[in-house]
Amino acid sequence: MNDTIRIDEAAGSAGQAPALTAEAFREAVRAKLKYAVGKDPSRATAKDWSMALSLAVRDQVVERWFESTKASHAGQKKHVYYLSMEFLIGRLLNDAVCNLGIEAQVRTACAELGIDYQAQLEQESDAALGNGGLGRLAACFMDSMSTLGIPAHGYGIRYDHGLFRQRFHDGWQVEEPEDWLVSSRAWEFERAEMAYLVKFGGQISFDGHGATYWRADETVKAVAYDTPIAGWKGRHVNTLRLWASRPVEVLDLGRFNHGDYMSAAEKTIRAETISRVLYPDDTTAEGKELRLKQEYFFTSASLQDILRRYLEDNDDIRKLPEQVAIQMNDTHPAIAVAELMRILADDYRLTFPEAFEITRQCLSYTNHTLMPEALERWNTNLFRKVLPRHMQIIEWIDYHHLAEVQGRNLPVSLDNIRIIEWGSEIKMGSLAFVGSRRVNGVSALHTELMKQTVFKDYHLLYPDRIVNETNGITPRRWLYECNPGLRALLLEAIGDGWVDNLEKIEDAAKFATDASFRDKFAAAKQANKVRLAAEIERRIGLRVDPTALFDVQIKRMHEYKRQLLNVLETIALYQAIRRGPGAEWTPRVKIFGGKAAPGYQIAKRIIKLANDVARVVNNDPIIGDRLKVAVLPNYNVSLAEVIIPAADLSEQISTAGMEASGTGNMKLALNGALTIGTLDGANVEIAERVGPDNIYIFGLTADDVAGLRQRGYNPNATIDSDPTLKGAIDAMVNGTFSPDDHGRFNEVADRLWHTDWFLVTADFQSYFQTQRTVDVDYRDKTRWTERSILNTTKVGWFSSDRTIRGYSKDVWGVEPNF
């Protein structure tokens, strides 16, 4: 039996899905099960079938992949390199199947083989090689770059353990290691020959004739693992290349032969530690050093790989910027500025000024946060110890840059533009800014605040450098794949043009007032809610009424995202229902999902609070179905794919000025949820597009927040004057929710009473009132559905395809092929 599938060459080169029959595919899966998995159908487990299925689909992707690689070599087009410490790609099987357009054949083949396609999908582990929005953005961008036919590589780290798996023990977050590699191997190819050496520590010497030598203390090998990422209709396939850290020598045989087995293995363990886990706890000195090594490790391997590929087809290193655009996703890869200079100067013998110019033409930087504590800084002693040559180069850049600026007589403070502060800390945001061609913010508001705050002085010096590229999401994963009901309705109503040109979805806006369309739209939402209700029961044993309003807040647990505001409103609503259970209440299910960083104590306590409140509310017979609280553990991409299509209300309630963009807000709106939110991040732009009648905006603006903080906010007066708020905070500390430990939430309450930096109390009244308007509005189902349709159809601009077109034009200087 032949285990490969013949691809119709003509169809392939025309950018069409290959002519694959269900029979051919079925036989391919059988063959994979037998020859690649090594199992007989009668003994195969669900995991075996899932592996066989994935491998058969992968063959289809590989065909397209080779064509794409050949085409981009032949085309000699500028290539984009996306460097990111995180890629939150999630599961890949259904993504590949949908993008290749072979869903019908695959489903038929599965039915004939007697296996359930949906169940197979759930066998795949969720590759959580990231924390949240930043990593998911990188994954959406990979999808869009393939869809647009832009030759691109994503570069990151192949962590053995991605983000921890979250469990609740007695309502407290417990972190367990994630072992995605156990079952995700189907999608990656190890490239043992694609390996680069990465050095750390040691001494620098100069030979007096311009040559520089770096004698390192430690050297590890970065080994490539490639995952193909197929774009829509398989027209183009790019590569996500993740680096694993390995020892240069497999084993210290000398020690081994002396019987010293443990220390013989030591180097291996030390080397492999670098790609062991995502974000090691960096509160210890060892943790910080490991983190710095991780950043340099993947950046260095990626740059070496980029130069190797460039030199395959080109010989003049000075023309690098004509062929290469490198994007730094946040400051984690900002060491690229010094590393590219080092390679150009030390290996290719360019002068520093020449190397600096080329570097500044190739690199660009995306800023993701204005919070000072989140902007990376490295202690110079640590830095010099780990990267002695880079320290010298950064000192040169700092000096050279200041000298360049001093001649210009502009009203900037030199202290504000130094890269090395007080000689003791390197500001990576500054290094990235100075070493970049373009610097972008991720929403209109965030970019504006960047210009006014952290990069104010830099903006004066380089007024053309900062640009805005508002984030986006891929409509393939975040509608086509995760919401089959809505997908089918849209295909029927307006065809499939929206899938790779999402602004076309607006063609369906006219159906908002069409009763028959509205009924189908509502039915699709209802089916998604039934599916989520079943998932809630399966995961936490809670039964919820699927006709209730599903009110969703899913995102990392962080004080600035203000889950606490939502929990306080939940408590206040609970108290109000108890006081008057006979009144007309709109049944509501509050759904929370999100992980807290392991060392972030207060965020973990807020998770416990949400769970304590949930236990009391859900078991109070007076409340019944009027209010339920579902706190779902282990929020990740796969769970998002079930929750988002079922949401009625999307909580985007961060302190204004603190959420750079948000992308969860876009996914939820696209799936028909109405947003309740502050004028923060991309909420501002969502509000402009859906219109004021179709969104609930409340609370302080970014300007209000800045003003209030400057004047000094006193939460006492606010709390004392608002009995609803005071009642909710009092219940938090009087043991209503923690009868076993009355003091459990004292610290949370104290923060609200004393500083309330995130202005939860300042926005409470406005938020609570707005929620009551939501209650009333939700009862008018026809009107609600109409507005839900207008959300889906008016947010087409938030496709990551649009974002990538923006980067292509304003930042990279490349032309999409499709």
Ligand SMILES: *Cc1c(COP(=O)(O)O)cnc(C)c1O
């Ligand atoms: C989209 C997404 C995020 C980002 O959500 P925000 O609400 O923008 O913070 C985080 N995690 C996962 C799994 C996502 O899919």
